[in-house]
Amino acid sequence: MTAAITRRDYSGVADLAPLLRFTQYNWTPDSRWHLGDIAWEFSFAPGGGPHERMAFWERNGEIVGFGWLTLPATLALMVDPRLADGLVDEVVDWATGLAGQPVAVGVLETEAALIAPLVRAGRTASLPDHFFLNLQRELSDLPPVPELPAGFTVRPLADDELPARAALHRTVWNPRLTDEVYAGLASRWPYRREFDRVAVAPNGELAAYILGWYDDVNRVGEFEPVGTLPEYRRLGLSRALGISLLHAWRDAGGRRALVYARGDDGYPVPRQVYAALGFRVHGRIVRYRLP
Structure with a gap:
């Protein structure tokens, strides 16, 4: 019998290392989150910021999903792709309940396993005014x-x-x-x-x-x-x-390096610098919303 998946809230700085390990375990070239993103984003508030709500989904004591809601209604998530069917919906429902309104779900456009449940639920992709590119190169x-x-x-x-x-x-x-x-x-x-x-x-x-x-x-x-x-x-x-x-x-x-840079024309210089270093566009961060 498959063990049940349970949710618990992010408890503070003691949970940062397990989150980083899950990010590392979950990473592929098509993933939005590298452990450097998490380490840097959490540097200012390792326990979480006042406008953030975070939770883990676990099975047999192992993290299989993470939701990160930035109020009022922007959700980032990481989910074991083998469990994406069902678990993505659960994370989105949790965030929607906290926000009290439909949430915008940010993903890298190459994260096919996460995107499929969002599309089935009727969400469509859009680019914010300031959007980011995932740039990569081999070493x-x-x-x-x-x-x-x-x-x-x-x-x-x-x-x-x-x-x-x-x-x-x-x-x-x-x-x-x-x-x-x-x-x-x-x-x-x-x-x-x-x-x-x-x-x-x-x-x-x-x-x-x-x-x-x-x-x-x-x-x-x-x-x-x-x-x-x-x-x-x-x-x-x-x-x-x-x-x-x-x-x-x-x-x-x-073997590989990556960096994020603004993809819109409001701040083009870093993108140009990284292109000169041999980085090429791998994907964009998009937001999936209900109509």
């Missing part, structure tokens, strides 16, 4: 790391540079990334210091960075995130960092 035939302007170097982050690294990210992207948040991220699997790479200016300032997440089971790495201080842009630093990280993953046994 064979890598170009050499390009030469940098005089005095610049590219290297892994040093042990004592976490505060400076957090400050660099705050300046480029997000003031919420405090020193404490970054220290917490760096203390948890799957963060690895050798894949957290920086470009250093001649004066010793950290000028640019790329954070790499490596899945050593599936042998695939992800860029998330990437940034350069405004005064150091257009010097080739992001390209050098990216190629350096691709080499590091290949040396670790990696």
Whole structure:
């Protein structure tokens, strides 16, 4: 007799590692979620944010599904594809009940097992105004790391540079990334210091960075995130960092790399940079909605 599938709420930071393991177990080149996405998204609030509701579906103590509702009504999900018929509907029904309205379900357009139940339920796909592309490349035939302007170097982050690294990210992207948040991220699997790479200016300032997440089971790495201080842009630093990280993953046994970039015309530069690094479009994140 097949064991029943039961649901439980995400309980906090203690559930993050099991969620990452499920993401790793579930990953294929056609999956939306890589463990780097989860590690980075949960870095700010490992226990979950105030506008998020999350739950696991388990069988025999093993996770077989995950639902992540962002209020008011946007759902992300991961489901063991062998159980997609039935379980996808269950996750969507759970989210709809919490939201009190039909939810928009975000998937990568290559996730056929998840999409089939959504279509059977009458949902259709659409692109939001700001949508993301999944870009991938193999780790064979890598170009050499390009030469940098005089005095610049590219290297892994040093042990004592976490505060400076957090400050660099705050300046480029997000003031919420405090020193404490970054220290917490760096203390948890799957963060690895050798894949957290920086470009250093001649004066010793950290000028640019790329954070790499490596899945050593599936042998695939992800860029998330990437940034350069405004005064150091257009010097080739992001390209050098990216190629350096691709080499590091290949040396670790990696076979594939991926990155997400905006697909709309509102922010085209990262997409162009990754194309120059040999990444090609694998799919788009779309949202399935009821008419």
